[in-house]
Ligand SMILES: Cc1cc2nc3c(=O)[nH]c(=O)nc-3n(C[C@H](O)[C@H](O)[C@H](O)COP(=O)(O)OP(=O)(O)OC[C@H]3O[C@@H](n4cnc5c(N)ncnc54)[C@H](O)[C@@H]3O)c2cc1C
Ligand code: SF4
């Protein structure tokens with residue numbers, strides 16, 4: 001049975017990371033050149049790690065499925081990145097950022113990891129500025145900040161509504177420099193399909209060349225997965241079309257534990273679903289909640305008339321509007337954390353107060369702030385988001401309130417990692433959204449970019465050396481080994497069997513069905529019966545998939561349908577594990593809301609006696625029930641309380 | 647909506663391509679252009695035919711992966727958007743839509759509408775960065791940056807690397823892209839140090855990669871989904887000139 005050792009260093013919380021660094025093993029420069037590291041993924045977590053490791057002298061092989069590393073989905077992040085700089089002098093500190101993150105995560109994350117994250121946050125901003133990231137500035141030339149949900153201070157740095165793209169370009173540029181210097185070999189359009197383990201250690205990957213369909217082998221002393229989140233298990237999400245769980249899932253099937261799979265985040269402000277043909281959901285940055293006020297009609301009859309198109313939002317007088325977040329949570333108002341805001345929107349819509357032709361939307365209104373600050377100020381802050389909204393909906397948000405609804409956005413769950421970001425497979429590390437580490441049951445806005453870059457620039461490049469220091473006598477090895485043969489054969493057989501089904505239904509037909517099951521039963525509100533139904537239905541769907549899938553085209557060719565099919569095959573297994581995890585967790589916390597466990601006021605009701613742990617699932621073989629191992633969470637610094645945003 | 651589609655189909659880089667006509671019906675005007683192609687592809691799959699291959703990922707106008715000529719225009723008939731942000735309400739019922747891949751020597755076709763834009767990455771690898779290692783940075787507020795400069799830098803940095811500028815240019819020049827990259831960094835004190843060298847190296851690399859010369863026709867600016875301005879090219883030329891006289 002897999003054992004979990006979180007490897008949290010000894011000592012007081014604020015000394016753990018410096019103690020760790022002072023005592024860890026390092027690799028000397030001459031030996032670094034002899035060590036290879038595979039980094040799968042070129043988002044913030046992957047690109048920053050690849051660049052930093054290469055600068056240190058390691059030889060890095062970097063992979064992504066897009067045509068260019070610069071296109072990883074980190075690029076889509078809009079709102080900003082947190083750091084404890086306290087530039088606005090509003091009382092922020094490392095401790096407060098740590099505290100907010102633990103509380104925001106509903107006390108389901110590890111204190112030591114989160115403290116370290118807060119500690120290195122300031123260095124990230126320094127690093128990015130040095131790379132030429134054009135953060136927003138004040139007239140005096142200093143960096144500007146804005147506030148985000150779940151915090152009472154302004155600690156979010158941003159670059160218009162494109163923070164992700166600008167941070168990623170910084171990391172991509174650093175990576176490009178190392179490619180030129182010959183320290184990184186870059187493999188775009190190369191999709192990891194399998195993990196190769198030799199003598200119990202991660203030693204390489206099997207990847208498929210997306211253009212030719214050829215399977216290729218790559219070896220290294222260590223493998224890092226920075227492959228992003230698995231929101232696309234819901235089909236509709238704010239993720240990129242190609243975002244997938246396959247690299248993590250294949251590693252799970254090779255022995256890596258998967259932490260808290262049921263913890264996914266539903267973002268409160270996305271453009272509502274409008275039709276069957278829809279392929280993805282577009283986020284409207286949470287930063288909009290700084291200046292936008294969320295409301296629905298106070299009277300059901302008005303909501304009905306709006307849905308029928310008889311009246312519009314503008315026809316309702318102030319008294320006819322219910323600013324339900326401000327009403328329920330006077331202290332945080334529109335800036336409550338995401339899970340709270342999402343559930344409140346669902347509650348209003350389920351109760352019949354929703355707007356839009358489907359009734360599954362609420363208003364996000366800028367009227368008051370346009371009056372207070374002027375249209376120009378609002379345009380300078382949110383211009384590109386408003387434009388994006390208008391292009392999609394054909395409505396002008398300067399004049400009519402936006403309509404929004406929650407959508408799947410982020411996966412807090414992911415590969416289980418210890419303090420060193422190592423999975424339960426020695427030599428296999430996971431960073432960024434792909435790991436489960438820092439956000440507990442709910443992530444605060446602007447903290448994913450922070451975590452991705454913390455992992456890649458400042459944590460992994462150190463911790464991986466503690467492992468590699470023992471590998472300096474391992475020579476570079478060939479891919480001509482029985483383990484590589486076996487892994488390639490396994491993948492090749494999977495691909496052939498998918499091609500050979502020759503049924504009648506397309507990949508998307510199945511993916512949409514899976515999405516509906518997940519959203520219905522494993523989405524914003526869950527209950528025992530629903531989760532059991534989900535497990536049944538997913539199993540049926542999986543059978544149908546393997547009996548009736550049709551993939552046109554050829555195996556050894558550019559074949560996007562085959563690519564989608566391999567990803568969906570893994571989602572069809574992950575979905576079941578998520579439902580099992582949600583079923584096991586008989587409490588509500590953060591993004592995981594079990595209807596059976598709520599307070600009289602409809603807030604999430606945790607059960608700290610029984611569920612104060614990370615659920616790490618391990619694979620026991622095809623068709624067998626996975627095993628669940630608990631990592632107990634110990635809070636030494638913070639007093640565990642019910643979250644209160646009133 | 648009912649539409650006629652005329653789409654470029656090409657099996658691979660070495661085979662010749664051709665236009666193929668398709669008919670498609672019941673398209674919602676609220677669907678996006680790529681969702682319309684999804685519907686077409688689902689139909690093709692149901693007939694057992696190979697779907698039309700096109701590049702796309704974020705579908706929200708930021709990753710720069712999508713890109714094709716739609717009725718003769720890169721990213722199609724709307725201003726300041728990418729192909730994935732184009733919506734069907736911009737077309738008329740019954741219209742014929744012509745869809746082709748980017749055409750440029752430096753961007754060879756891979757299959758159907760998908761092209762190889764790795765030349766952009768090679769340009770960036772040449773010198774499109776600030777030479778700073780992780781861990782070397784001073785406090786972020788040590789060097790104040792004029793807000794106006796930072797804003798101009800940000801304007802240039804919004805380039806998503808889609809390649810529409812190259813596709814729109816009759817010389818297939820990458821000047822708008824390169825100028826956006828050079829301007830983004832040259833306008834900030836951190837990038838200023840290497841600005842001249844960067845400009846010289848990137849321009850030389852652009853020629854080496856088979857991009858054409860800039861003859862100031864301005865077609866790139868007109869089609870750029872992110873509104874990158876020609877003034878960036880003027881700035882690049884100044885940097886380049888400085889590099890060649892010093
Ligand atoms: C629309 C949107 C807005 C957001 N806004 C914010 C925000 O304002 N602030 C914030 O903090 N967070 C935000 N987030 C969350 C944040 O952007 C992500 O969590 C974070 O960027 C993830 O980074 P990553 O490096 O872990 O993964 P990604 O950036 O998703 O990168 C994944 C990489 O893995 C590669 N990959 C995946 N699978 C394979 C495979 N099998 N083989 C090879 N390569 C593979 C991909 O090619 C890619 O390079 C937002 C997210 C979304 C979707
Ligand atoms: S300059 Fe404009 S058109 Fe050219 S690559 Fe950048 S965003 Fe695309």
Ligand code: FES
Nearest residue numbers: 703705710712730
């Ligand atoms: S798919 Fe990302 S810009 Fe169009």
